[in-house]
Amino acid sequence: MTTVDSGADRKVRVRFAPSPTGDLHVGGLRSALFTWLFARKHAGDFILRIEDTDRRRYKEESVESITGSLRWVGLDWDEGPDVDGPHGPYFQSERLPLYQQYAQVLIDSGDAYECYCTPERLETLRAEQVARKQPPGYDRHCRNLSDAERAAKRAEGITPVIRYKVPFDGVTVVRDELRGEITYENRLIEDAVLLKSDGFPTYHLAVVVDDHLMEISHVMRGEEWIPSFPLHVLIYGSFGWELPLFYHLPVILSPEGGKLSKRHGAAGALQYKEQGYLPEALRNYLVLQGWSYDDREEFFPTLEDLIEKFSMERVSSSPSKYNFEKVLWFNQQYINHIIELDDLTQRCLPWLQDAGLIGDVSIGSAEYERVRDAVALIKDKMRLLSEAPELLSFFFGDPDEYSPDMLVPKKTEASAIGPALARVREIVAATGVDDEEALEARLRELGAEIGLKAGQLFMPIRVAVSGRTVSPGLFGTLRVLGKDQTLARLDHAIDVLGAGSTAG
Numbered sequence: 001m002t003t004v005d006s007g008a009d010r011k012v013r014v015r016f017a018p019s020p021t022g023d024l025h026v027g028g029l030r031s032a033l034f035t036w037l038f039a040r041k042h043a044g045d046f047i048l049r050i051e052d053t054d055r056r057r058y059k060e061e062s063v064e065s066i067t068g069s070l071r072w073v074g075l076d077w078d079e080g081p082d083v084d085g086p087h088g089p090y091f092q093s094e095r096l097p098l099y100q101q102y103a104q105v106l107i108d109s110g111d112a113y114e115c116y117c118t119p120e121r122l123e124t125l126r127a128e129q130v131a132r133k134q135p136p137g138y139d140r141h142c143r144n145l146s147d148a149e150r151a152a153k154r155a156e157g158i159t160p161v162i163r164y165k166v167p168f169d170g171v172t173v174v175r176d177e178l179r180g181e182i183t184y185e186n187r188l189i190e191d192a193v194l195l196k197s198d199g200f201p202t203y204h205l206a207v208v209v210d211d212h213l214m215e216i217s218h219v220m221r222g223e224e225w226i227p228s229f230p231l232h233v234l235i236y237g238s239f240g241w242e243l244p245l246f247y248h249l250p251v252i253l254s255p256e257g258g259k260l261s262k263r264h265g266a267a268g269a270l271q272y273k274e275q276g277y278l279p280e281a282l283r284n285y286l287v288l289q290g291w292s293y294d295d296r297e298e299f300f301p302t303l304e305d306l307i308e309k310f311s312m313e314r315v316s317s318s319p320s321k322y323n324f325e326k327v328l329w330f331n332q333q334y335i336n337h338i339i340e341l342d343d344l345t346q347r348c349l350p351w352l353q354d355a356g357l358i359g360d361v362s363i364g365s366a367e368y369e370r371v372r373d374a375v376a377l378i379k380d381k382m383r384l385l386s387e388a389p390e391l392l393s394f395f396f397g398d399p400d401e402y403s404p405d406m407l408v409p410k411k412t413e414a415s416a417i418g419p420a421l422a423r424v425r426e427i428v429a430a431t432g433v434d435d436e437e438a439l440e441a442r443l444r445e446l447g448a449e450i451g452l453k454a455g456q457l458f459m460p461i462r463v464a465v466s467g468r469t470v471s472p473g474l475f476g477t478l479r480v481l482g483k484d485q486t487l488a489r490l491d492h493a494i495d496v497l498g499a500g501s502t503a504g
Helices: 026-041 060-072 096-109 119-131 147-155 203-213 223-239 269-275 279-287 303-309 324-338 341-354 366-381 385-396 414-431 436-450 454-466 474-498
Strands: 013-016 045-048 112-115 161-164 171-176 180-185 193-195 218-222 245-249
Touching: 013 026, 013 218, 026 045, 026 060, 026 218, 026 245, 026 279, 026 303, 060 269, 096 112, 096 161, 096 193, 096 203, 096 223, 161 223, 171 223, 171 245, 180 223, 193 203, 203 223, 218 223, 223 245, 269 279, 279 303, 279 324, 324 366, 341 366, 341 385, 366 385, 366 474, 385 474, 414 436, 414 454, 414 474, 436 454, 436 474, 454 474
Parallel strands: 013 045, 218 245
Antiparallel strands: 112 161, 161 193, 171 180
């Protein structure tokens, strides 16, 4: 039986090690979040390492996507590509001599061997195994080649790969901190490739070498790596290195229960930003995918709050299902109830500027106060920051065009609305719009005086000033628009009605 002791008394040093082959998606972001929270909880170090050895799938722009996504949700790192540290470099492609050195150590100790099998032979082998209904895997053809046979292969110009020599007999016992001990029969573990013929390592060698040299104490990674776990433990044992503690995080499934992918609408983290999500809301939802504080609390607005309450002991080993509607609900709750109005206003400014509704606005200026007052009126209707321009457009530009019919409520005589709006105009001109309660009381008196219910009077005013039948609170809207704008829009509505109406 092969076992290797894990040391739990070391300084906490953890890493997030994504592959730059695309955008950072929610599953990877959740892993980074758990890892970061654990580090900060224990006053440890969080290392960002870029595992860029898959050169065929490597995308340079993905590195910026990864770092931008982490920063957007508030995660920083103590060592990484743009933060110097004593364990660099932090791109695996810049560490190739290290992997080649340690692969040779394993060859010299007899724990690894050169494999000269061609891709064609391996493909034929797999086809034969499938035909015989056997599990696919390497047949250890080159494991016991003689020195003469290896020399002959080199003479043919074949550059070998390096494979790990898994023991034939016995078992390997590994411990996952979320699941306990797992036992594997060594005979079922494949002699995996450690170093490819181009000199680049596979994940199996690179992750062990890097985690050891970077003094990683705890590893949080996806549960898809559990099948490779015994191989990694064996490699640690061959080097005589101390194991980190391992936590294989539960997978996040699609709403239907399958693998979460773009097909289900899964987006990269920065795409959530582009859609108008708040980083706090996405972060809050993701931390609950596999972790809970108790049976009641589900909102954790600040990272400080999460650091205080987070613990790996409350991470589940069971998968969770991603709920897109719940993510949107969290975002709406943050916009409607959690973040402060000034904060929300400042986050809306770029969206309003990009839509051409406002120019540069200085915090504290009269224009900023007007935007702030408008945001206060619509915040309870907003789910995404991207909805701000549509919800606020009539405050900062002409309202949408409307027909005379829209100004006439159901069961109301069209001929009554023009005169009613003219009386409304007189009241606004005399009293202004700043005192909402006084204006509302005066207009209700007007309605009773001219025989219109409040709704019959207020609807045409709403359409006149906003171009919509549904808008924020009417009297707050008038106050934010101001007296002059309100009068101008009432005048326009009266003109529209003058062109005739067919409603009644």
